[in-house]
Amino acid sequence: MSGNDIIYGRQSVLETLKAGKRNLHKIWLLEGTAGDIIQEILQLARAKGIPIEWSKRESLDKRTQGHHQGIVAQASAISFHSLDDFIAQLGDSSDPTVVVALDEIQDPHNVGAILRSAGFFGVAAALVPKWRSAPVGETAARVSSGAIEHVPLIKVTNLAQSITELQEAGFEVIGADMEGQAITKHVPGKRTAIVFGSEGTGLRRLVRERCDKLVAIPGGGKVSSLNVAATAAIFLYVLCRRSSIGRAPVL
Numbered sequence: 001m002s003g004n005d006i007i008y009g010r011q012s013v014l015e016t017l018k019a020g021k022r023n024l025h026k027i028w029l030l031e032g033t034a035g036d037i038i039q040e041i042l043q044l045a046r047a048k049g050i051p052i053e054w055s056k057r058e059s060l061d062k063r064t065q066g067h068h069q070g071i072v073a074q075a076s077a078i079s080f081h082s083l084d085d086f087i088a089q090l091g092d093s094s095d096p097t098v099v100v101a102l103d104e105i106q107d108p109h110n111v112g113a114i115l116r117s118a119g120f121f122g123v124a125a126a127l128v129p130k131w132r133s134a135p136v137g138e139t140a141a142r143v144s145s146g147a148i149e150h151v152p153l154i155k156v157t158n159l160a161q162s163i164t165e166l167q168e169a170g171f172e173v174i175g176a177d178m179e180g181q182a183i184t185k186h187v188p189g190k191r192t193a194i195v196f197g198s199e200g201t202g203l204r205r206l207v208r209e210r211c212d213k214l215v216a217i218p219g220g221g222k223v224s225s226l227n228v229a230a231t232a233a234i235f236l237y238v239l240c241r242r243s244s245i246g247r248a249p250v251l
Contacts, residue, residue: 005075006138008068010037015146016075017044023076028055030070066142080155083162086125087169094190096243101127101195103159103207105228111136112143113229119147121240127154127162163210166193173211175203176231180214183235188243194235196228
């Protein structure tokens with residue numbers, strides 16, 4: 001069925017049910033599967049009238065390209081928001097707001113891991129380029145462990161132009177870059193956008209130039225850099241902690 005996504009993994013399916021943003025058309029469960037999460041999924045699915053089919057492992061294996069943990073679901077395609085609508089909804093709000101932007105990140109595992117961190121720390125939205133980036137599909141959804149259902153996704157055609165629009169809306173845009181100042185010295189304002197570059201080359205030149213500031217994670221070991229997903233988790237912890245938002249405690 002076109003226009004639909006396959007979701008698999010217990011936490012991913014559970015969070016999709018809880019979020020209620022997408023229609024689930026059917027759930028396939030491995031025969032004999034049990035546990036607290038499975039019972040919660042069954043309860044929510046039955047309450048929503050979602051068909052459930054108990055299946056053999058071979059049948060589930062054919063529906064996925066990864067470890068499904070005994071559960072697969074078919075859902076309506078994930079929706080993307082426009083940047084204009086997001087900014088309009090913010091209005092004149094003075095609430096602390098952090099968003100992330102992904103600059104041509106190629107590995108869907110990294111995309112999913114970043115979205116998982118974004119969901120944990122209470123990030124308001126994630127900007128993803130329309131072109132030359134990993135798709136926000138099955139793999140990213142599974143790696144995000146359902147966080148993809150709670151972080152609004154904004155698809156943009158030109159990230160550099162979108163940075164300008166964010167700045168005009170009162171966002172300070174900072175780029176994650178090894179040549180930047182230490183993130184531990186950065187004092188965030190009420191609205192912050194943090195941009196993460198691709199795994200191999202980092203931020204593109206124009207994107208770097210559009211950022212208000214470049215920031216880095218100070219390290220003291222023999223390894224020169226971190227994976228972009230690990231970098232994002234550290235940045236978001238620091239930014240959200242200092243902005244007093246989401247689940248990052250103020251220490």
